[in-house]
Amino acid sequence: MTVTLGRLFTTFFKLGLFTIGGGYAMIPLIERDVVHRYKWVSGDDFVDVLAVSQSAPGIFAVNMAIFIGYKLRGIKGAVAAALGNVLPSVIIILCIALLFNSFRENKIVNNIFLGLRPAVVALIAAPVFSVAKSARITYTNVWIPILAAALIVAFGVSPVYIILAAIIGGIVWGRIRNRLNS
Amino acid sequence: MIIFLELLYTFFKIGLVSFGGGYGMLSVIQGEVVTRHAWLSMSEFTDIVAISQMTPGPIGINSATFVGYTAVVNAGGTPLMGVIGSLTASFAVMLPSFIIMLAISRLFVKYTKSSAVNRVFVVLRPAVVGLIASAALLLMNSENYGDIDAEPVRFVASVAITIAAFVAFKVYRISPILILFLSGAFGSIFFSFF
Structure with missing residues (x-):
């Protein structure tokens, strides 16, 4: 069964348009369309898609689109799926951005954002605890997130360097553990 | 003109090093765009996050598109130049994903299951927890x-x-x-x- 590029594009366009709340909210919808409805990918392969998309850098939903598109139709498929996935976002955000500056001075809009900002802080703080659980934070490694946050907040270190340091640290630590084990 | 090249480079870098989902990426965007380049104020960034969460699509793409527009307009660009800035940022943030996923998509399944990669994530995942915490703290x-x-x-x-x-x-x-x-x-x- 061949999948047309148009079908890949429209499927991921629809997924991009109807999921609010980021990549993780998109997982069940992608699974429904890609695994159950069109049977493009088997259930087992979908687990691989998730694992690879999560461990690669970048935007999770876009990674999934690229991986599935590539699997089905090569590079053209990857481009069609990824473009379809982000196009609704780009169009909607551009419309809002173009209007936003003229609304910003409006008193009511300003008051709405005074209420929104503290809620945004809570919504960013909340995943700290759920991600901490899946990252298996214990008393032995809790210094890593604390040190990372302290360096960023108190010393203005860019998160880019924190990530690079964590990758290098992970490689070095892996080597040390290999030595100790052998 | 230079701001477009800077946006391209900055968002390519953001796409390349952002592990662990949209909230980890927000921290990297905040660090590069607000703290380092001062293209946006902290409250403008907060507003963009609010809008990115309430509109459809991945938060990373939404905020890259919005930040690209705002950065160019804040630097004195016209709205049309802002649109080009937003397209530049959203293209650049996706580019590393293409390169990485296409270059090693076959090897990658095996690669993500290897113990060497797992060991890296043993340190990387806790660091991302710290990144998300720092994003919330900086917004307070x-x-x-x-x-x-x-x-x-x-x-x-x-x-x-x-x-x-x-x-x-x-x-x-x-x-x-x-x-x-x-x-x-x-x-x-x-x-x-x-």
Whole structure:
């Protein structure tokens, strides 16, 4: 069964348009369309898609689109799926951005954002605890997130360097553990 | 012209090093765009995150598109140049994904299951927890909460909103979109009186 590029594009366009709340909210919808409805990918392969998309850098939903598109139709498929996935976002955000500056001075809009900002802080703080659980934070490694946050907040270190340091640290630590084990 | 090249480079870098989902990426965007380049103020960044959460699509793409536009317009560009800035940022943030996923997509399945990669994630995942925490901490400032001495009512109300939103999300599992709509509605009424 061949999948047309148009079908890949429209499927991921629809997924991009109807999921609010980021990549993780998109997982069940992608699974429904890609695994159950069109049977493009088997259930087992979908687990691989998730694992690879999560461990690669970048935007999770876009990674999934690229991986599935590539699997089905090569590079053209990857481009069609990824473009379809982000196009609704780009169009909607551009419309809002173009209007936003003229609304910003409006008193009511300003008051709405005074209420929104503290809620945004809570919504960013909340995943700290759920991600901490899946990252298996214990008393032995809790210094890593604390040190990372302290360096960023108190010393203005860019998160880019924190990530690079964590990758290098992970490689070095892996080597040390290999030595100790052998 | 130079701002487009800087946007391209900055968002390519953001796409390349952002592991662990949209919230980890927000921290990297915040560090590069607000702290380092000062293209946006912290409150503008917060507003963009709010809008990115309430509109469809991945938060990373939404915020890259919005930041690209705002950065160019803040630097004195026309709205049309802002549109080019937003397309530049969203293209650049996706580019590393293409390169990485296409170059090693076959090897990658095996690669992600290898113990060497798992060991890297043993350190990387806890670091991402710290990144997300830092993003939240950096947003707890007087731009978003008001000055405690100059605007005590706004400050107390803002802290109350944060606590209520946190409890609503964590304890009562209310959808983030509903939480944002309610907070915005509360703000539009409360702050018109105080």
